[in-house]
Amino acid sequence: MRSAVRQLQYLMVAAQVGSFRRAAQMCDVDQSNISRALKQLEDHLGVTLFERTRCGVRLTPAGERFLAEVAPALEQLESARRSARSTRRAETGLVRIGILTSLAGGFLRQLVQAYTERHPRVRIDLRDGGRREHLAAVRAQRLDVAIITGADPVPGCETREFWRERVHVALWAGHPLAGRSKLDWPDLKTEHFIVSRGEPGPEVHDYIVRRSADYSTYPDVEEKAALQDTLMNLVSLGQGITLVSAAWTAVKVPGLVLRPLTARADIVPFSAVWSAANDNPAFLRFLQTAQLLASSEHTGAQQLRPDD
Structure with a gap:
């Protein structure tokens, strides 16, 4: 031939x-x-x-x-x-990314923006979903990469922590705790939490229970059949409080305020998980961009400076 x-x-x-x-x-x-x-x-x-x-x-x-x-x-x-x-050369192609967190701000938004500026002809396919769903899709190579919380190894996959974000409490602007600049778990022991029934609600629910247990309390948590955006509006209407990542500080919802939790344990790592067999050139360039961005001292400082 x-x-x-x-x-x-x-x-x-x-x-x-x-x-x-x-x-x-x-x-x-x-x-x-x-x-x-x-x-x-x-x-x-x-x-x-x-x-x-x-x-x-x-x-x-x-x-x-x-x-x-x-x-x-x-x-x-x-x-x-x-x-x-x-x-x-990854000048054209497709990168499929499963996410659990908001793209409104923070490292993930910077990463997608930096990559699209370098490779404007590559399409980015962002998919919301849960940890288990995303990891199954990565193993089956239906996703190039999943962005999840935590830094523990994932069996059968490559895992790399890229950034950390402090957990924030989302409150109604008229809530008695809204006037404080920072909060800690003892401040929340009598509060009514609400979480979405779908993703990322189950993960948020588990986090609330785990962190409350550190202070010998069992939280009041209600599941709502609502997407995350709707849930935040319910919080702004005084229906309860919830927890979100620092990326949500870039989202403006009338009547909603966010207050950082002060404990070091409430700084959550975010990791990329992918299959070692994935040879998609566009994705490999995406991974390289993430590594360069994560190694930047400016980026690392920017993620935690507002809340430290």
């Missing part, structure tokens, strides 16, 4: 320049290679493609007809070759 394509390429170049010698220079090969390849092509077809003279070469009528037939196919092959190389 490769030798046949090479013969056709030599045919097109030689026809354009009218010389095997000049064709060899343009293709960066010996003239003997050009002559031998085109002679083999003529023998295979059973026709003479070129008239050879002291002044150079020119296509025979049979050669002209043959070139007219194969030229569109050669152009299509060249287009496919450029497309394949472009995808390999």
Whole structure:
């Protein structure tokens, strides 16, 4: 296949320049290679493609007809070759990302923005969902990467922590605790928490129970059949309080205030999880961008400075 394509390429170049010698220079090969390849092509077809003279070469009528037939196919092959190389360099392609956190602000938003600026022709497919769902999709390579909380190893996957965010309490602006600049778990022991029944509600519920247990209390937690955006509006209407990541500080909801929790244990790591078998060039560049952004001292400081 490769030798046949090479013969056709030599045919097109030689026809354009009218010389095997000049064709060899343009293709960066010996003239003997050009002559031998085109002679083999003529023998295979059973026709003479070129008239050879002291002044150079020119296509025979049979050669002209043959070139007219194969030229569109050669152009299509060249287009496919450029497309394949472009995808390999991650100039085009698709990155599928499963997320648990808001994209409104913070590291994840900076990462997506930085990547799209560097690779504007790559499509980013962001998918909300739960940890278990995302990890199953990563293992099946239906997702390139999942962004989850925690930094523990995930069996069968590669895991890397990229950033941390402090947990915030979301409150109604008229709540007695809204006037404080920071909060701690003893302040919340009598509060009514609300969480969404769907993701990320179960994970938030488990976090509330685990952290409350550290202070020997059992929390009052109600599940709501509402998406996260609706839940935040319910909080702003005084229906209860909830917990969110620092990224939510970039979201403006009327009547809603966010207050950081002060304990070091309430700084949560966020990690990327992916399959080691994933060789998607666009994703590998995404991973490289995340690593560069995470190593930036400015980025690391920016994630925690407002709440420390």
